[in-house]
Amino acid sequence: xxxxxxxxxxLCAWAGPLFLVTFVIFWGILGxxxxxxxxxxxxxxxxxxxxxxANRFRLGFGAAMTFAVLYFVWTVAIxxxxxxxxxxxxxxxxxxxxxxxxxxxxxxxxxxFWLTASFRPEREPAIQQLLYDLGWLTIDMxxxxxxxxxxxxxxxxxTDQREEPLFxxxxxxxxxxxxxxxxxxxxxxxxxTGPFAWNGMFNFWVAFFAWFIWIQAQSMxxxxxITRLEREAAAAEPGAQRSMKPSLAxxx
Amino acid sequence: xxxxMRRTATVVWxxxxxxxGVSWWLAEREGxxxxxxxxxxxxxxxxxxxxxxHFMELKAAPLPWRCxxxxxxxxxxxxxxxxxxxxxxxxx
Amino acid sequence: MPALASxxxxxxxxRRLPGDSGVWLFIAADTFMxxxxxxxxxxERLKNVELFNRSQQALSPTVGALNxxxxxxxxxxxxxxxxxxxxxxxxxxVNCLSLGLxxxxxxxxxxxFEYGAKFAAGLSVVTNDYYLFYFVLTGVHFxxxxxxxxxxxxxxxxxxxGVGDERFLRWLESGACYWHMVDLLWIILFPLLxxxx
Numbered sequence: 001x002x003x004x005x006x007x008x009x010x011l012c013a014w015a016g017p018l019f020l021v022t023f024v025i026f027w028g029i030l031g032x033x034x035x036x037x038x039x040x041x042x043x044x045x046x047x048x049x050x051x052x053x054a055n056r057f058r059l060g061f062g063a064a065m066t067f068a069v070l071y072f073v074w075t076v077a078i079x080x081x082x083x084x085x086x087x088x089x090x091x092x093x094x095x096x097x098x099x100x101x102x103x104x105x106x107x108x109x110x111x112x113f114w115l116t117a118s119f120r121p122e123r124e125p126a127i128q129q130l131l132y133d134l135g136w137l138t139i140d141m142x143x144x145x146x147x148x149x150x151x152x153x154x155x156x157x158x159t160d161q162r163e164e165p166l167f168x169x170x171x172x173x174x175x176x177x178x179x180x181x182x183x184x185x186x187x188x189x190x191x192x193t194g195p196f197a198w199n200g201m202f203n204f205w206v207a208f209f210a211w212f213i214w215i216q217a218q219s220m221x222x223x224x225x226i227t228r229l230e231r232e233a234a235a236a237e238p239g240a241q242r243s244m245k246p247s248l249a250x251x252x
Numbered sequence: 253x254x255x256x257m258r259r260t261a262t263v264v265w266x267x268x269x270x271x272x273g274v275s276w277w278l279a280e281r282e283g284x285x286x287x288x289x290x291x292x293x294x295x296x297x298x299x300x301x302x303x304x305x306h307f308m309e310l311k312a313a314p315l316p317w318r319c320x321x322x323x324x325x326x327x328x329x330x331x332x333x334x335x336x337x338x339x340x341x342x343x344x
Numbered sequence: 345m346p347a348l349a350s351x352x353x354x355x356x357x358x359r360r361l362p363g364d365s366g367v368w369l370f371i372a373a374d375t376f377m378x379x380x381x382x383x384x385x386x387x388e389r390l391k392n393v394e395l396f397n398r399s400q401q402a403l404s405p406t407v408g409a410l411n412x413x414x415x416x417x418x419x420x421x422x423x424x425x426x427x428x429x430x431x432x433x434x435x436x437x438v439n440c441l442s443l444g445l446x447x448x449x450x451x452x453x454x455x456x457f458e459y460g461a462k463f464a465a466g467l468s469v470v471t472n473d474y475y476l477f478y479f480v481l482t483g484v485h486f487x488x489x490x491x492x493x494x495x496x497x498x499x500x501x502x503x504x505x506g507v508g509d510e511r512f513l514r515w516l517e518s519g520a521c522y523w524h525m526v527d528l529l530w531i532i533l534f535p536l537l538x539x540x541x
Contacts, residue, residue, distance in 0.1 A: 261420060265417070265419070268416050269417075272412045273409070275535060275539065276406065276409035279539045280405060289541060292535045293535055296536075299531045300528050303419065304528065307520075309362045312360065313361045314360070314361065320372055329532075331386060332386055335386030335387065335389065335390060339390055339393045
């Protein structure tokens with residue numbers, strides 16, 4: 001029974017790396033979002049962007065919307081691990097869960113704007129530009145959902161009382177750092193060129209790639225944490241050494 | 253309290269405050285000369301290094317960590333001064 | 345010659361980072377992020393040197409220098425707080441942290457007045473590229489400072505019972521290093537924004 005439980009956890013955790021790969025392929029490469037068009041592009045340039053790539057975008061954003069759900073599945077894997085760590089107090093794990101769910105919603109909604117633009121690419125250029133703007137402003141400015149998820153996680157990881165913490169401290173601090181650099185996005189609505197624009201060094205390259213690296217690092221350590229929890233649970237099962245209480249067991 | 257203050261940190265703090273005064277004086281007196289600007293940036297780099305070594309205790313930290321932060325001072329002071337130098341050469 | 349031996353480099357075992365080792369990843373990432381800020385400021389400045397130099401005239405080096413002195417004094421008090429904690433002087437820890445908070449608070453108040461004056465003069469983030477950088481860089485730094493104030497306040501609240509506890513000392517050292525980082529970043533930010541011309 002115990003083994004089955006953890007098998008599902010592990011399966012959910014695989015959704016993280018899978019999300020990352022599919023997101024980069026469908027949203028980034030097929031959707032031509034790495035790097036995006038400059039916010040200073042004219043209506044005609046944006047319209048041409050959709051006319052020339054219509055079918056490519058239909059596939060890219062359609063698939064990106066499908067696979068974005070993997071992020072939610074991955075969040076659930078982290079949620080169950082966090083619940084084990086939290087004991088009776090579940091507030092941090094629920095913040096992670098709702099933050100992850102909201103992240104998926106807004107990523108999906110922003111993709112639906114770009115998909116709408118490529119659905120009828122012959123539409124009036126001004127409307128195409130509106131849809132393109134909507135997509136980028138939505139995916140960027142809803143950053144705080146992800147920030148909540150990340151802060152909840154790092155608070156739990158950094159206050160872990162185990163002798164050897166379930167997640168390394170540096171991961172907790174890296175998570176906090178990424179959560180905070182997202183705040184620079186607040187400047188994004190004011191600028192159309194330069195490093196703070198939605199295609200700029202800070203608000204695109206640093207913000208998105210810090211997030212991507214975090215997903216990968218977090219996934220790696222979720223697997224490790226699940227393995228440890230599994231061993232602890234196995235040791236606590238009837239038949240195993242009775243003296244080991246699950247909450248005190250620290251597997252090395 | 254007095255006993256606590258008899259430390260290197262106190263000397264460092266006094267030196268840093270005086271250096272700030274010197275930068276301010278340079279900026280007020282000859283603010284627009286290139287020499288003053290370069291000197292002000294070098295003083296800032298020196299101050300940053302002092303804060304790292306003495307306040308953040310990197311003096312006693314493992315060498316790789318110390319190198320990362322000393323490298324930070326060198327790299328970004330270098331970038332700022334290089335950028336400044338190019339701006340002087342550029343036609344106005 | 346034991347006296348001479350103590351001058352040489354410390355053995356590797358005695359070398360340690362203060363505070364939680366993980367917090368140093370945060371500090372390193374953050375300082376390098378600011379390094380990128382500085383670099384892109386200099387890069388954008390090259391595109392319009394005159395505009396940057398002209399816009400800078402509206403800033404007061406005196407206020408900036410005064411702010412530097414506030415932060416330096418704050419850092420010094422926090423250094424004293426850490427050494428007081430190592431000697432288990434609870435009252436001194438609380439007092440030093442209070443003084444550190446006062447210095448940080450003085451910086452925050454003066455910055456708010458500075459922002460207020462800029463807004464009153466009709467200057468904002470959209471005025472030009474120089475003011476974009478001015479508001480973003482000092483704004484991100486201000487956010488760091490506010491977090492630092494909260495951290496110091498929490499540490500001060502826990503100092504009475506915490507002194508003597510190994511874990512409290514580690515958190516105090518971590519918080520102190522973060523606070524020094526805020527100081528460090530301002531040390532470069534101040535000449536960069538106010539004085540380089």
